[in-house]
Amino acid sequence: MSLSTVHTTLSSLKTCQADIGTGMDIVTDVALDLAETAGAENEAGLEKLELMMLDCAKLDREINCFVGVVECVTAEVSNQPETMFNLKSLVKDKFTEIQSRLSDEELQNHNKLVSFKESVRNALKTVNSGTTANTEEELDEDIAVTQSDVNFTCPLTQVDMVNPMKNKKCNHHYDQDAILEMIRNRLSQKKKLRCPVVGCDNTDVKQGDLVLDQMMKRQIQRKQSSMT
Ligand SMILES: [Zn+2]
Structure with a gap:
């Protein structure tokens, strides 16, 4: 061999x-x-x-x-x-x-x-x-919609995420393709990647800390299908 x-x-x-x-x-x-x-x-x-x-x-x-x-x-x-x-x-x-x-x-x-x-x-x-509770649910939904507008946006692409990845360390989300490409870029320069979310003190974003957030992915898909 x-x-x-x-x-x-x-x-x-x-x-x-x-x-x-x-x-x-x-x-x-x-x-x-x-x-x-x-x-x-x-x-x-x-x-x-x-x-x-x-x-x-x-x-x-x-x-x-x-x-x-x-x-x-x-x-x-x-x-x-x-x-x-x-x-x-x-x-x-x-x-x-x-x-x-x-x-x-x-x-x-x-x-x-x-x-x-x-x-x-x-x-x-x-x-x-x-x-x-039905009435409470409606209230929750209103809140959920306002929150979602903020949270579903990728800090890198500035648009709704397609495959939201959650960082286990700082709990921030990014779109999969964008963050992985950024990590690869920094790696090739032998540098660490700071979390792109403003004010976050996580200075080392690693691929191993990222997990696909299936719940959020579904919420985004639902939001998009309700708008079309
Ligand atoms: Zn962060």
Whole structure:
């Protein structure tokens, strides 16, 4: 096996990982539909979806771990070419060792799983409160509309966000394409990106801190479809 084969395989694994991420976003979207239409009555369905999310999170972590191990081992091998023929077993041993130390509880901290649970919880809360007080709901809606005009605007594009990403550190939102491009630009200059929201003291916006905000994405879509 040559190192270039290794690199090709790694990059296709990363593509696969991106697909898992997209899959997790879709599962979250389905869960929100379910929560909004059936409410807590469909708890079994929601639990199944959460298990799917857990499986995806596990797969995602395995790929991360594997890619990390391969990158580390190939770096060592480049320095000592005589160990090249051992590449496979070196990777296998290290991967098994790291995997055995990982716990299932840690998976609960997976970015997308956390946002899944938070979104579903919020959706159920909204559904449950909506059935009790009608007049209050109308009031809430008025407030929601005024708030939404402010909050849905991306600080970078100055228009409504398409894929709002929430920064876990400072809770600010930006549109996905715009913020990722900005992070890449700063990275290529070896600089950190300061949060573009005026007055925010977060001086280091990292891709790992950003999570797609499915609830907000739906609110924006709803707002736009109500205007057309
Ligand atoms: Zn911020």
